[in-house]
Amino acid sequence: MAELEHPFYSLSKKPETSIRRYEHNGQWLQVTPSVKGLATIYDKDILIYAISQIMAKLKRGEPVSKRVRINSHDLLVFTNRGTSGKDYEALQEAIERIRGTTISTNIRTGDMEQTDTFGLIDSSSIRRKHGLDGRLLSCEITLSDWVFNAIQHNEVLTLHRDYFRLRKPIERRIYELARKHCGQQPSWKASLEILHKKSGSKSTDREFRRAVRALAASDHLPDYFVAYDGETDMVLFTNRNTMKIVSDKFGGGEGDSEPWSGRLDPEVFADIRSAAPGWDPYYLETEWRRWVGEEEIQPKHPERHFLKFAQSWFEKRGRP
Numbered sequence: 001m002a003e004l005e006h007p008f009y010s011l012s013k014k015p016e017t018s019i020r021r022y023e024h025n026g027q028w029l030q031v032t033p034s035v036k037g038l039a040t041i042y043d044k045d046i047l048i049y050a051i052s053q054i055m056a057k058l059k060r061g062e063p064v065s066k067r068v069r070i071n072s073h074d075l076l077v078f079t080n081r082g083t084s085g086k087d088y089e090a091l092q093e094a095i096e097r098i099r100g101t102t103i104s105t106n107i108r109t110g111d112m113e114q115t116d117t118f119g120l121i122d123s124s125s126i127r128r129k130h131g132l133d134g135r136l137l138s139c140e141i142t143l144s145d146w147v148f149n150a151i152q153h154n155e156v157l158t159l160h161r162d163y164f165r166l167r168k169p170i171e172r173r174i175y176e177l178a179r180k181h182c183g184q185q186p187s188w189k190a191s192l193e194i195l196h197k198k199s200g201s202k203s204t205d206r207e208f209r210r211a212v213r214a215l216a217a218s219d220h221l222p223d224y225f226v227a228y229d230g231e232t233d234m235v236l237f238t239n240r241n242t243m244k245i246v247s248d249k250f251g252g253g254e255g256d257s258e259p260w261s262g263r264l265d266p267e268v269f270a271d272i273r274s275a276a277p278g279w280d281p282y283y284l285e286t287e288w289r290r291w292v293g294e295e296e297i298q299p300k301h302p303e304r305h306f307l308k309f310a311q312s313w314f315e316k317r318g319r320p
Helices: 044-059 072-078 085-100 145-152 161-165 169-181 192-199 205-218 243-249 268-275 281-294 302-317
Strands: 020-024 027-032 067-071 102-105 117-119 121-128 136-143 187-191 224-229 234-239
Touching: 020 192, 044 067, 044 072, 044 085, 044 136, 044 145, 067 072, 072 085, 072 136, 085 117, 085 121, 085 136, 136 145, 161 281, 169 187, 169 192, 169 205, 169 224, 187 192, 192 205, 192 234, 205 224, 268 281, 268 302, 281 302
Parallel strands: none
Antiparallel strands: 020 027, 027 102, 067 136, 102 117, 121 136, 187 234, 224 234
């Protein structure tokens, strides 16, 4: 949860090599990059995946440790990435940036206030096929005490699956802030100034305001509607009421059906809005994935299948 609230990661797609410091309400954070640059918000996907593996084991009552073995292909699919050679190379670079980024902070996890310098992961081990030129098969990472302590104290929030479909770094960061501060409340409001500060974005106020307006206009942020009030310079997040469905679905309880976890072409959502006017396409996707999982269907043409589901949904229910 600390990583959702505070700007640990770079939002730039270019290497960021300067030290950054952030202070808010008595809490401070200093992030120091390696020569390869700060860990980015996309690199964070690796930690999200590793933490999800640990949480799944805890729910099953299995023993856990700081060292997590990761199947590279599964991670790429889980985070909605491609599986070509360049994607495996990018994954290794991401691990190296995370390993090289060090943090000093007084932000607590559990009952521990750590003010010395530490990494997000302590070590990593990478396995390749056929020597150095072969494809990355798997890797193991050892989480830092700070991260593992947060997991043990259950300071973890689930993220909507579509978090990994958000293409712009600022969209991911704004979702994280909404997930942390709004959570399952009906709404949450923040000034653009505070939102900008918490995001860690290095854009100007004008550029950031433009990004928020664009996000509100597109209405594609998972779990929350976004509205910007230009007169008060405030941003309002309203709960879409989709989180209960997602958490039920991924609860891991006995007898739960796993949803279909394949990828969808993002362009299908424009067709879904036309097929089921008035309905949130991300809510419909949640329902479709759950239904496909319950029926154990493996759609050969998922976009076409999802569109047909949305049309049937609208025919039965009309506008919400």
